Amino acid sequence: MAKITIETVAKRAGVTAATVSYALSGKKKISDEVKQRIYAAVEELNYRPSVTARNLASSKTWTVGLYASPTKNIREDYFFNNILAGILDTLHEKNYQIQLYADYQDEEKTSNQNIHMTQPIDGALIMNPRIHDKYIKDIMQRGIPLVVIGTPEERENCFYVDADITAGYYAAVNYLIKKGHTKILLINGSAEYTQTEKRKAGYILAYEDNGLSFDEQWILNVQMLEEDGYREFKKIAEQITDFTAVVTFNDTIAVGVLRVLREKGISVPHKVAVLSAGNTMITRIHSPSITSLDMGSYDIGMKAAELLLEVIEKKRIQPSHTIIRTHLVEREST
Amino acid sequence: MAKITIETVAKRAGVTAATVSYALSGKKKISDEVKQRIYAAVEELNYRPSVTARNLASSKTWTVGLYASPTKNIREDYFFNNILAGILDTLHEKNYQIQLYADYQDEEKTSNQNIHMTQPIDGALIMNPRIHDKYIKDIMQRGIPLVVIGTPEERENCFYVDADITAGYYAAVNYLIKKGHTKILLINGSAEYTQTEKRKAGYILAYEDNGLSFDEQWILNVQMLEEDGYREFKKIAEQITDFTAVVTFNDTIAVGVLRVLREKGISVPHKVAVLSAGNTMITRIHSPSITSLDMGSYDIGMKAAELLLEVIEKKRIQPSHTIIRTHLVEREST
């Protein structure tokens, strides 16, 4: 059967394509009688407008691009799920779709056509920004509305939504210090992410405010999988032995850390306290359950999507940001 | 600054738009000299082809639509993450993008424009099919290449990729029976999903093959969140008391079940054994760790994406399916 286009419908209804378009979009008043004929034709022909053609003609795609983490991280990270859910719910409400890009930056597939193309998106959401983030640079250069999830390097020029990570880590470390811990390891994320340095800043501040000193060696940068947390913490735990607490970049890494402690027969929290960030489901399930910094992940996704829609609709021009309050959820591990 | 189109580039390079298109796509040989001029112009102007225009002209979008679960399920389900990762990795390899649709079917937003439109996708992947699945029906009706993740109702007309769930549950229940359990509860998923009945079939088969009988009351249909597993299992555990094992639809529900057992002070696995499906990270982390049926989630995603690409490229016409072998991973809970 031949392709059913707006033209087919127009002929059937005895009107012109323009009229069909107006009737369907409601952008112009069309007489009831004509409207009925058009609807009937649409029904009979089972007509579906081509989104592609519509996109081209209206230069509007109703699609938002989400630049996520590498897939191997996604596999172990509930934090992603929560943010994604917040984004999806918000966009769905406003009839926007989502195009998902996983991060394959490391592959250096420089010939990748896609990156070089103007993606059919009205706006972009970039998760977990890096220090010199190519995606941010590229998107901004192309003038596409952008909201960063996390804190971008150049805060002045960007819209972004983030948790108050530094304050959160400050509170977390402070909490441990008040409990009597003075030697706290920080198993931080990879140094390329801005989130990593924000965590470190909170850690340092807490030490300073309490008049204590720390050693740079107590701070480690690791990748974000459980296995990475396990491996790297195992190494450091053999060099540094008299620490009494560990703070991690996220829940996944904490699980790796706790596995090392269990294997070594080090009791948690009696010998060593462990505190993570994310407050994802695994912190409740793990035994011992894990004290974790809640970063309002679903809200972050929601706020970021809301903000992006405002930027797309030009309700906001001046770069601004939203900060989500964090709070510590105490559990057995501390 | 004015919009940079293929026309702009053509003028700058002193050629026609067609030549630029051919040079960039490589679909025709263009002399080196001209090609150099074109590349230079592209570079100077920082030209990015419009994907939208390309899509319309070539009726090819390099995009695959993924119809996922409701967002509330996504939030607690690592199984989704793994399948998603498998899909993303495969599609990325072949330069396809992914458009993500969460399932808001329940909202009955019948006036939803999006559903009624021809999405700009070359193919679709539908996760966790229902008994009378509207999405499947709609996509098929529109003639869009489709691969179902899970087993669709009409197996003959569909491409699909699934784990051998029935065989897996057969093996799982059989394993419990061999261990001496005769009264095993099945906390199954919602009846609207085909996966639910496949699980039940395996359960029944195992009972039959062992010459044992079971009671339909031992089988429960619940939603897929931990909270649902918790609430519904708590209810049934007050009515039926002499069971010695519980099998669940997935890991998330198992966590809810285990929470009830802990609260009731029922020792696992000594008094009651628990077995789930998914083998996601939480089964290792939970205490006691959970015996779970591994369904090769990453592979399912990978195979489904591969199959879809073959269908899109017309390398496959006749509906076919791929079945991923399951295997039981024994842990402390049984």
Place this chain on the structure above:
DNA sequence: CTGAAAGCGCTTACAG
């Protein structure tokens, strides 16, 4: 309230 026509920015036979 309705129509004729240009335009969105590409691709792709068809000629040469």
Place this chain on the structure above:
DNA sequence: CTGAAAGCGCTTACAG
């Protein structure tokens, strides 16, 4: 190897 031209299927001023 290169160009002129039609076409993809819509939307949107502009007239009437």
